[in-house]
Amino acid sequence: MSSASSQQAPPLVAVAPPVKPVVARPVLSQPRWPRVNTAIDATIRALSLVGLGFLKPIVAICRGEDPRAHMRQLWLDLGAPVIAMTAFLLVWSQVSAGIQTSLGQIPGPVAVWQQTKALWVDHLVQREKATAFYERQEKRNAGKLAEDPAADMTVRKYTGKPTYIDQIFVSLKTVFAGFLLATLLAVPIGILCGASKTFNAMFNPLIQLFKPVSPLAWLPIVTMIVSAVYVSADPLFDKSFVNSAVTVTLCSLWPTVINTAVGVASIDRDLLNVARVLRLGKTTQLTKLVLPSALPYIFTGMRLSLGVGWMVLIAAEMLAQNPGLGKFVWDEFQNGSSESLSRIMVAVFTIGIIGFLLDRIMLALQNAFTYGPTR
Amino acid sequence: MSSKRIAASLFLLATAMTALGAGKGPEKEQLKLGFIKLTDMAPLAIAYEKGFFEDEGLYVTLEPQANWKLILDRVITGELDGAHMLAGQPLGASIGIGTKADVITGFSMDLNGNAITVSNEVWGLMKPTLATDDKGLPKHPIAASSLKPALEKFKIAGKPFKMAMVFPVSTHNYELRYWLAASGINPGFYSPADVNGNTRADILLSVTPPPQMPATLEAGTINGYCVGEPWNQQAIVKGVGVPVITDYEIWKNNPEKVFGVTKAWAEKNPRTHIALLKALIRAAMWLDDKNGANRKEAAQILSRPEYVGADYRVIANSMTGTFEYGRGDKRALPDFNVFFRHYANYPFYSDAIWYLTQMRRWGQIPEGKTDAWYAETARKVYRPDIFIEAAKELIAEKKANAADFDFVSEGFRAPTSDFIDGIEYDGRKPNAYIEKLTVGLKGQQKIESGNVVGK
Secondary structure, X not given: OOHHHHHHOOOOOOOOOOOOOOOOOOOOOOOXXXXXXXXXXXXXXXXXXXXXXXXXXXXHHHOOOOHHHXXXXXXXXXXXXXXXXXHHHHHHXXXXXXXXXXXXXOOOHHHHHHHHHHHHHHHHHHHHHHHHHHHHHHHHHHHHHHHOXXXXXXXXXXXXXXXXXXXXXXXXXXHHHHHHHHHHHHHHHHHHXXXXXXXXXXXXXXXXXXXXXXXXXXXXXXXXXXXXXXOOOOOOOXXXXXXXXXXXXXXXXXXXXXXXXXXXXXXXXXXXXXXXXXXOOXXXXXXXXXXXXXXXXXXXXXXXXXXXXXXXXXXXXXXXXXOOHHHHHHXXXXXXXXXXXXXXXXXXXXXXXXXXXXXXXXXXXXXXXXXXXXX | OOHHHHHOOHHHHHHHHHHHHHOOOOOOOEEEEEEOOOHHHHHHHHHHHOOHHHHOOOEEEEEEOOOHHHHHHHHHHOXXXXXXXXXXXXXXXXXXXXXXXXXXXXXXXXXXXXXXXEEHHHHHHHHHHOOEOXXXXXXXXXXHHHHHHHHHHHHHHOOOOEEEEOOOOOHHHHXXXXXXXXXXXXXXXXXXXXXXXXXXXXXXXEEOOHHHHHHHHHOOOOXXXXXXXXXXXXXXXXXXXXXXXXHHHHEOOOEOEEXXXXXXXXXXXXXXXXXXHHHHHHHHHHHHHHHHOOHHHHHHHHOXXXXXXXXXXXXXXXXXXXXXXXXXXXXXXXXXXXXXXXXXXXXXXXXXHHHHHHHHHOOOOOOOOOHHHHHHHHHHHEOHHHHHHHXXXXXXXXXXXXHHOOOOOOOOOOOXXXXXXXXXXXXXXXXXXXXXXXXXXXXXXXXXXXXXXXX
């Protein structure tokens, strides 16, 4: 099979990895402290990788370079976004004051900030309660032991409600579990599809069929199957966790499969010819040639997958009442108290910020591998 | 007594005595119980907050659920050990209305607590027809016949009149239907061909989860609903509707929610089940203690986001012995929420049988059944034996008074005619009762292609 031909008519839609220079190294006029400068350069590069590129002009100006050259960059990277954000906050507080819902006014930035603090205080209060709970339990267990030396002394987990911070971590854990599973499934499938036309022909209809399915459709089926298949007296994971994670997997699988397939299919033919000449084994070809050259594509796919997974997870948690941020939103919606809307807004921003951070992390990984030594 | 024992706290002693008295502790200590955000989940919240679960050596997590269907499914799949359920759910599940499974209950959580609310538009049409007292306020109870002008208007405009309840086998469904039918309005029949229960209906009933009721009413999707608290009081506070009647006025001291577990779970964890019931009985006692002096604190606990989460004033409206019918029209209703008095927690067979008669009346049980079938079905699902065992242990531990429990009735309340239409109900004669009801299926009647046939 010629990889070039499969490239000519790609049956799958892929998103090519962004080909942008990471950091255009500024040519320094007169490096005064070479070692310090090298360290600063490394830091800037790292910052740019995680999306904090706006620090670059500041560092450059501080270092004594011509400010005018960097001012425009600073404006684009920092000034414009800050102005937009301020305008957004202003419009928000103005508009929200005018909309009256049955739960009262739409909360403005101040109300949301207050609820953010309230949720944090609540977290601390719950932690204190948990400490008291463990103390009580210890006492009770001591009593049990005095009564019967063979008593069951298992320490039971705190039974109180999960706090907002707990919910965030539950969601993160779930999305990573689902995403990991998706990656483990998607990369091999993608490699097979990219390497063999037959496999591609086999999998393509299935991929096209399942790719557009919404998590809301998967969820009832997943729930039923998980509760039928995943039976154990003392399960390692909660069923609700498995439900959410599997739903995330099913929905976030596709971008990685597709991108991996394209990445593998578009490998340089020269490289394969060299491999043939050198009589490299299949495994060596895979690990030394195919995977390294497909890595940027795979990471692009994974980045898309994680984004999809995070969106899907919130919906799955809401619908299936699985613990996490989605359930928090749903519960607050059901509470219908005068604080509910502000709390939901807090969740909206949290979801947005976490989604953004996840994307940045994946982007950093992608950039690192795209221009890494593997190529 | 050893010095160690004396040093131990009183509470530890009690726990130790429980353990001695029962032989051994609960089989399963870490439990997850589900609930719906309604004030009648209070026994669960109180048992947790007051440490009654922990006193029994149970580590219970309470988790709110989205709707009644989900709560039943999650108890059946074992994701939840037990849950706050509608009285009709264990019965419905055991005879296979909707999901089929063996679910039992040994604890009835409360009496009353529901009300029917109509939209402002409907209330405007009802109000002129109502008799008023000397203060100019409408006289209660309000009969469903006052809905007729509104029904008429909707009919002329060609719009369907829609009302919501919370679940097909919910107490709310039967109470709403009872109220409508008592004034000759047909709420519609269920049949194997019509699982929505709208055959021959004058008013279309549908399902909406309790917390979404006010929002759905506000959106105009429905014209009224029957639901538990705080969602009727919420309608007043939000100004989207007016509660017209409470279920206390439809059937005085009607049984409401139950605590349900699967039969398999109960057989595997008998000690745990009794320990749970003991904690719940103590919580119910606390809620009705000192003539309701604890209710304010209860309302405060329930208003936390992890429980009901509605604003305190909304919850307190119905939890503290009053009920607000219209904005500012607050009246005393001390028995609106009963958690312990009137033997509220005893799972009476006669209560189960009343629900079964209503399931038959409206066609959810498509064929006539014998009196013996009603009694047998009730015995399968309602388990006063477990309740009595828990009560006896509490009495032995001096945590409860024997006088507060019923040990003589054999599971049947005395015949009562405390209904809005005054028809007498005797749990031992379900078929004779069904015969007396005006609207509804009787004897061997069936629904065939949209018509009532047979006799």
